[in-house]
Amino acid sequence: MRIAVLGGGSWGTALAIHAARLHDDVALWVRGEDKAQQLEAERENARYLPGLAFPEDLRVSAAPEIIEGRDLILVAVPSGAFRETLRWVSPQIASDQVVAWATKGLETATGAWLHEIAEQELGPEHPPALVSGPSFAAEVAQEQPTALSVASSDEGHMDCLVEALHGRSLRLYRNPDVIGVELGGALKNVLAVATGIADGAGFGANARAALMTRGLAEIQRFGEAVGARPETLTGLSGLGDMILTCTDNQSRNRRLGRLLGQGLDLARARAEVGQSVEGVETARVAVARAQALDVEMPICAEVHAVLYQGRPVHDTVRRLLERDPAREAG
Known part of the structure; x- marks a missing residue:
């Protein structure tokens, strides 16, 4: 699979590291060219996950083109940046790309659920899909055993998330209850x-x-x-x-x-x-x-x-x- 993870915090970085251990074309998008160049040069996210080296197949970029042709675009930004990120990504995504998120919370300005924001910003042609559950970013990156839920109203989207992330130390369970x-x-x-x-x-x-x-x-x-x-x-x-x-x-x-x-x-x-x-x-x-x-x-x-x-x-x-x-x- 070709996967792009959006968000250079601890959770986005951990998911990108995990996905890159399973697939040979994974990109981590971060805000700011300077930050992207730093992460590429150091091959670790020293601020959030110090000492955890990036797999060889993980590349980092701040360019919007990073999402082109990706099978899965996984958003892992704080909830306060969720709408802005979807609004940015929306004009660039194709109808056959799966957009999912690993963000938790509610929109602070409106009280909206994240699936409501996704419908507003992406439209009904992109069903809601998310991954959630008991997980600390560092333990996922360290390949400590972890089990998570993937949720969507669309079975194909759940299949996509399972194919992208299930394996090695991470086990996923499907749940249609978004x-x-x-x-x-x-x-x-x-x-x-x-x-x-x-x-x-x-x-x-x-x-x-x-x-x-x-x-x-x-x-x-x-x-x-x-x-x-x-x-x-x-x-x-x-x-x-x-x-x-x-x-x-x-x-x-x-x-x-x-x-x-x-x-x-x-x-x-x-x-x-x-x-x-x-x-x-x-x-x-x-x-x-x-x-x-x-x-x-x-x-x-x-x-x-x-x-x-x-x-x-x-x-x-x-x-x-x-x-x-x-x-x-x-």
Whole structure:
């Protein structure tokens, strides 16, 4: 296969490295000619994945022509750059090219799902297709065993993603539930901020387990409101991704939460993490959408209050614990 991965961050670089181990014509597109030349010269992404050498068959470019004739164009940029990237790529793609994404989150300006943005920017002739699930970029690049979901309303697009990425250390599972896979990948970031806050404040393993379990209930309520399949939300791109992101400090969202729990303000915490933290913006958008859908999401709401209203961490925990008793189901 001929594959182009768009996005020179940790995730895009890791996917490009993995794909280039499976195929002999893989390109990584990055923004800026200087950056492309640097990556080509050094043959590694020293900022995001230091020490992980590029395969011989991986080439790096900032030229738009890099996507011409590619069987698969895989977008792996932060959610805030997703629409801009699709808008840039749209005039250049042919009808027989598959465009998919490995981006997680919601559009911060509008609250739109990524598949809604894709339909608006690419048109109905390009069905939505994505890859998501429990995965840290460095471990994928290091060929640590990983399992992910590929989702699309089109079987051919799922087949294309499987052919492009399935192999060696990476196993893929097909799932036609696009909205469910997107939802799990977006909302787990907010819960990772929550568990990070609790751990940073020293609240212990009991609190972490409670936040994860009740956080999953919030995702399931939200999923029911938007038509996601329940089994998706207890699968790789739901529960699996949530466990990974909430419990391991490779997660940028969890690390940011820990810094907040230790007393840093949001600006200092973001600077300390030094990379995009999707859960910060997703918390704002998710709470707004939940309110519009009349879905109760108290944990996400409290994370939002810490991030945007300056609510002290201990007040947040107290508010959650002092909620009225309720049945566990639902």
